[in-house]
Amino acid sequence: MKNARQHQPLRVFFYARRSAAPHPAIPRNKRANAIAPPHDHSFWLWFLAMVSGYGFWLWLGEPIVPPRSHEPCPADTTKIPVKSKKNQRNHPRPTTATPTEETAMTTPTDPLFPIGKPVKSRKFSGAVWLQWLVEPDPVFNCPIVNVTFDAGCRNNWHRHPGGQILLCTAGEGRYQERGKPPVILQPGDIVKIAPDIEHWHGAAPGTPFTHIAIETRPEAGPAVWLEPVSDDDYHAAPVPLTTPGAP
Structure with a gap:
C-alpha cells in the first residue's frame, strides 16, 4: 500500500494529461466533426477548368510554339554593350593590332614557289623568308634558294x-x-653577278620582293658578308636595269 500511494500522484498526472480536452465545451463524441475542416474542392474545380480550357485551345488548332524554320539563321551582327569592367573582360572591344614582323608582310598573290620559313639574321635588315629549291649536294653542285624580302628589307x-x-x-x-x-x-629580270663583286639586293621601300638565287661554282667558297647597307645607299635614286653603266 505504501508503494501504491507513492505512485498514485504519477498516475493521476498522466490521467489528467490524457483526459484533458482542447475544447471542453464540446462533447467528446462530437469533437472529431468539430475539429476536422470541411472538404474544400475549389482547387480541383480550378484545375479542371484550366485543363479544359487548354484542351479546347488545342482543339481549335492554335499552335503553342511557332513552327521552326529550316532556313539558316542570319549572322548575328548585334553589338555587345560594354557597361562594366566585367563585360569588358568577357567581351573586349576589337582593336587595331600593331603589325609585327611576320604579319606586316604583304605576300605575293600567286607566288611561283612557297615562301618558306622566316629567318632572323643580322645579315638582313628586316623580315626575310627562305625556301630551298635545290639544296647543296655533291651530285648537282648547284644550290638554289627562293628568297622573299619584306618591304624595305x-x-x-x-x-x-x-x-x-x-x-x-x-x-x-x-x-x-x-x-x-x-x-x-x-619580275622577269635576270642579274648575273660576277665572282668577288661586292653588292647587295633586297626589296623596294613600299613592296615585298622575291627572287631565286642560284650560287655558281660553290666549290670556290661560301659568301663573304660585310657591313650593313646605309640608308643613304638604300634610298638613293634607282635606275632601270637596262641603263648604261648599270650591272
Whole structure:
C-alpha cells in the first residue's frame, strides 16, 4: 500500500494529461466533426477548368510554339554593350593590332614557289623568308634558294667567290654594286653577278620582293658578308636595269 500511494500522484498526472480536452465545451463524441475542416474542392474545380480550357485551345488548332524554320539563321551582327569592367573582360572591344614582323608582310598573290620559313639574321635588315629549291649536294653542285624580302628589307654588302645569278619572280626589288647606282628589279629580270663583286639586293621601300638565287661554282667558297647597307645607299635614286653603266 505504501508503494501504491507513492505512485498514485504519477498516475493521476498522466490521467489528467490524457483526459484533458482542447475544447471542453464540446462533447467528446462530437469533437472529431468539430475539429476536422470541411472538404474544400475549389482547387480541383480550378484545375479542371484550366485543363479544359487548354484542351479546347488545342482543339481549335492554335499552335503553342511557332513552327521552326529550316532556313539558316542570319549572322548575328548585334553589338555587345560594354557597361562594366566585367563585360569588358568577357567581351573586349576589337582593336587595331600593331603589325609585327611576320604579319606586316604583304605576300605575293600567286607566288611561283612557297615562301618558306622566316629567318632572323643580322645579315638582313628586316623580315626575310627562305625556301630551298635545290639544296647543296655533291651530285648537282648547284644550290638554289627562293628568297622573299619584306618591304624595305635588304641584305648586307657581300660577295660570292664563285658568283651568283638572281631570277626575279615577284614584287619590286633593288640591286646595287659597289661604286654604281642601285637598279630597279622587276619580275622577269635576270642579274648575273660576277665572282668577288661586292653588292647587295633586297626589296623596294613600299613592296615585298622575291627572287631565286642560284650560287655558281660553290666549290670556290661560301659568301663573304660585310657591313650593313646605309640608308643613304638604300634610298638613293634607282635606275632601270637596262641603263648604261648599270650591272
